Amino acid sequence: MEEKYKQQPSNIIKVVLFGPESTGKTTLSQQLARYYNTVWVPEYAREYLQNKWNNERKTCEPKDLLPIAAGQMKLENELTKKATDLLICDTDLLETKVYSEAYYVGDCDPILEKYALANTYDLYLLTYIDIPWEADDLRDKPNEREEMFGYFKETLEKYERNFITLKGNKKERLNCAIEHIDKLLKK
Numbered sequence: 001m002e003e004k005y006k007q008q009p010s011n012i013i014k015v016v017l018f019g020p021e022s023t024g025k026t027t028l029s030q031q032l033a034r035y036y037n038t039v040w041v042p043e044y045a046r047e048y049l050q051n052k053w054n055n056e057r058k059t060c061e062p063k064d065l066l067p068i069a070a071g072q073m074k075l076e077n078e079l080t081k082k083a084t085d086l087l088i089c090d091t092d093l094l095e096t097k098v099y100s101e102a103y104y105v106g107d108c109d110p111i112l113e114k115y116a117l118a119n120t121y122d123l124y125l126l127t128y129i130d131i132p133w134e135a136d137d138l139r140d141k142p143n144e145r146e147e148m149f150g151y152f153k154e155t156l157e158k159y160e161r162n163f164i165t166l167k168g169n170k171k172e173r174l175n176c177a178i179e180h181i182d183k184l185l186k187k
Contacts, residue, residue, distance in 0.1 A: 004070040005093065005115035008077045013184050014120075015177075016089045018156065018163070019127035020148035022134050024173065028125070028166070029090040031174050032181070039079045040088040044071035045096070062104050069093050069112050073119075086185065093119055098155050102148065117159060122184055124156055124163035125177050131169075 015032070017025035026043065033040035045068045049060050060068075072093060080087055093116035100108040108116075129145040156163045164180050166173040 002111060002115070005066075005073050005111060007073065007115075007119040008080060010080045010087075012080060012083050012085050012087050013122045013181075014080075014087045014089060015123045015125060015181055015184075016092045016095075016121045017127060018092070018095055018124045019152050020129060020145055022131075022145075023127035023129055023149075024131050024170065025127050026090055027170065028127070028173055028177065029088050031170070032088045032177060035174070035178060036084065036086050036088070036181070038084040038086045038088065039082050041072075041076045041079050041090055043090040044068060044075050045091070047071075060099075060103070062100070062107070062109070065096060065100050065109055065112055069096055069115065072096065073115070086181065089121070092116070092121060094155065094159070094161070095152075098152055102151055122162065123180060124161050125180075126153060126156060126163050126165045127173070128165055128167040130167050 017029050019025060029040040029042075045060075048064065048068050048071060052058055052060075052064070072091065076087070076089060076092075093112060097108050097113055097116040100112060129149050133145060153165070164176070166176055168176075
């Protein structure tokens with residue numbers, strides 16, 4: 001049962017875009033995939049929660065987190081097989097864990113936490129809050145961006161993840177990400 005949250009073994013380099021809502025993760029994921037001629041893993045939660053909103057007019061609830069985690073890992077594991085030597089992930093289970101704790105008073109399902117910590121990535125690209133916040137049906141924390149960024153950064157530090165912080169406009173972020181990914185690819 002828990003296998004659906006587990007990362008399948010692979011020899012490719014995996015890079016995760018990580019950070020608060022509306023900080024350019026999806027845009028940068030697409031740019032990097034195009035640049036490296038590889039695939040990128042979209043954020044499953046967006047599709048799942050948009051459908052929930054459209055059908056029920058409800059936002060995320062704790063019971064949604066494990067189905068979101070399972071969907072995210074299914075996508076990642078499928079796309080890992082299609083990637084070149086690099087996979088770009090718009091998110092990971094550690095990000096789902098951060099949102100779980102931020103929204104549900106520090107609570108995180110033990111299964112989600114187990115795999116959020118067990119699944120590994122070569123580099124996290126932490127996206128800073130220096131681009132304008134854009135509203136949509138799912139985003140809801142325009143006034144808590146600084147606090148959320150701090151929480152994301154603290155999480156990466158706490159679990160000793162290899163990360164860099166991306167700041168600036170789209171071009172500056174892309175160039176910085178490429179510089180660091182190129183270093184990984186040369187190893």
